[in-house]
Amino acid sequence: MKIFIAGLPFQVGEEELTAVFNDFGHVKSLRIVKDRETGQSKGFGFVEMTNDDEAREAIENMDGADYYGRRISVAEAEDKPRPAGGGFKRNTQKSF
Numbered sequence: 001m002k003i004f005i006a007g008l009p010f011q012v013g014e015e016e017l018t019a020v021f022n023d024f025g026h027v028k029s030l031r032i033v034k035d036r037e038t039g040q041s042k043g044f045g046f047v048e049m050t051n052d053d054e055a056r057e058a059i060e061n062m063d064g065a066d067y068y069g070r071r072i073s074v075a076e077a078e079d080k081p082r083p084a085g086g087g088f089k090r091n092t093q094k095s096f
Helices: 013-023 052-062
Strands: 002-006 027-034 041-048 074-075
Touching: 002 052, 013 027, 013 041, 013 052, 041 052, 052 074
Parallel strands: none
Antiparallel strands: 002 041, 002 074, 027 041
16 A cells, blocks of 8 residues: 655655654555755655555554654555656647
8 A cells, every 4th residue: 555644854764764664564665755956855755565454554643643843644645647648738739
């Protein structure tokens, strides 16, 4: 199950957050989203856990928790379809 985490303190790294979620079960992958130019955390990320029951337990226990003085939100991630064509709009009208 993929989990969305919001409200992350900017100083939290992926290794530390992986260790926190490993307390609930095996973490398959974890990514904190960062600004492309600065490399600074954007304050949210995703965790993928191999066991859905463990993921639900992590969500239940972590949602609303105080983490370095910030209240984090933790929920099941929603899969959103990616736009076709690489994510940019193409001019499909032909002019002759």
